[in-house]
Amino acid sequence: MQRVTTSLKLQAAQLPRIGVDLENIAVALAEAQRSAGWYISALEQDLEDIDCEIGEALANDDQDEANALCDDAVAETRAVLVQLNHIRDSYSAILQSRLGNLRADGVDPAEIEVADELLIPPPDTNPEQVKRWWDSLRDEQRRLLVDQHPQELGNLNGIPAEVRDQVNVAVMNDDLRRVEDAAGQHGLSPESLRDNALNNRDNDVFSNPGKYGLTAADITRYQNAVKTNEGLNHDKAGSDARSRPVMLWPYDPLAFNGKGRAAIAIGNPDRAQNTSVIVPGTNNSVKGGWLYDAHNDAINLYDQSAKADPTHSTAVIAWMGYDAPAFEFQSPEAAVTDPTKLQQVGTPWMARQGGAVLAADANGLAVTHEGGTPSHVTVIGHSYGSTTVADAFANSGMRANDAVLIGCPGTDLAHSAADFHPQRRTGLRGCCLHRRDQLDRRIR
Missing domain, CATH: 3.40.50 (Rossmann fold)
Structure with a gap:
């Protein structure tokens, strides 16, 4: 018993260090994704502009200008690739350093790698990148994300429409149940709440959400969820x-x-x-x-x-x-x-x-x-x-x-x-x- 108690105390002492390492990994990954996304988006926009200029040059029979623009596109792509490799190497160095710390603290890095894979890309991530990330996940990982239905996933371009629908409907239903369950404990029916929301009528739940353990944001989510659900039924x-x-x-x-x-x-x-x-x-x-x-x-x-x-x-x-x-x-x-x-x-x-x-x-x-x-x-x-x-x-x-x-x-x-x-x-x-x-x- 004493050995178990001592072991638990040691593990408890390590938790703050583990937390710092995990937080540093998450911050480094988020920054790498943000920076890489910015470079890729900027490159895509520039290449689109160059493509338009090439079309105009060819329309004017200016082959020299078209060739020069092609060279510009290649040079810019190479420059961005250098930056992306630098971002990848920097993140990899931080990741390996922190994984070494976690091993020393008795944490299996394989568990961290799984969590790392399931981190949802930022909202401004290029749809092609999002699709590559989604396609790289195993079936059980995709099912886990759909079951958890984080709102960010349903709003990402690059996620299949059927998946977005499953996630968004689940989030919408959460918004409906959250308020209706709280109001139901006070004898208020979902039908009356939805009717009030659809007709923009006030009630005590909407006016005094704190009285029901809710927030103003919960009410806004509910009212718009009711109207979105009505739109689905309408269509x-x-x-x-x-x-x-x-x-x-x-x-x-x-x-x-x-x-x-x-x-x-x-x-x-x-x-x-x-x-x-x-x-x-x-x-x-x-x-x-x-x-x-x-x-x-x-x-x-x-x-x-x-x-x-x-x-x-x-x-x-x-x-x-x-x-x-x-x-x-x-x-x-x-x-x-x-x-x-x-x-x-x-x-x-x-x-x-x-x-x-x-x-x-x-x-x-x-x-x-x-x-x-x-x-x-x-x-x-x-x-x-x-x-x-x-x-x-x-x-x-x-x-x-x-x-x-x-x-x-x-x-x-x-x-x-x-x-x-x-x-x-x-x-x-x-x-x-x-x-x-x-x-x-x-x-x-």
Whole structure:
């Protein structure tokens, strides 16, 4: 007994040192991933720009300029490779040093290596890197991550759509159960809570969450989870006996100061031969009910696409993935007196920010798409959403086959068809509609 007690005391004394070593490994890995991700993203953007410049040089029959640009691309790639090797070597040195310390403290480094493999890549990691990481995991590791359903996993581009759906639905259900279980202990029914959330009515749980062992963030998550779940049910319900297949693509109920971020896919974008992304405009959000409240654009497009071409599979993504501006059109006199609201809808800054997120999500579609033939991707923007779509093409390198701009207040950085960079995707077509039923101009 004395020997056991002494051994336990020694192990307890080692725990702080073990904790420091583990923390240093985690910090070093996170920094290596961040630095490597930055270099890779910068290289990809530069190579895309060089590719565009090569296309322009060849179009002007300037072979010397094209060759010089190719040399620039090779030189820049080599320079980035040197930096990546340096990052890898630095992390490897730290890892080996700390693993040596752990061995001395009686910890099996193999356990650390398993945990290291399961560290989820940072949110800004390139989708190709994310896919390589996911594909490198063993089946049991993937199952473990899905069972644990960390929110970060479901929001990573490069993770298969089916996996993202499983994770995001599980996170959403956690958000629902957390509040409903706490309220249920006080005799409040889930039905009444959900009805209040859908109709933006207050109640004691929402007003005084601390009284129920909850936080304000728990309530925000719950309210947006209810509206996201309603959106899934809304899009799933078919007019015949068959329901539509729906997937919860990204899901972040706390994004944009509680307005929420989510996208619902009807159909599987990883397998669809035709994929459309619908981007809404001013005054829309998850919190505002865009995913379900009489908004049938995604449903109608999916149903009509399936009827028009039943031989080709279709996916339509209702993308409430950016922070859309707010403006009270019914009371414009009052609205214009609020400079923050006027600045939101009257400037392109939110479109540029949203365009960057849209481009990342849309470009990630190609990474996880199954089969040899890529999906034909159409991105549709309405109102301020059309400005967001234009900026995604012109400013953030979005790659898609078709651009459709409906009720567009302006294309901001896209001054002409060339600014949509059609060379990034073969056969880019586009149109701009003044109304849904009236063609105003066509970009070819």
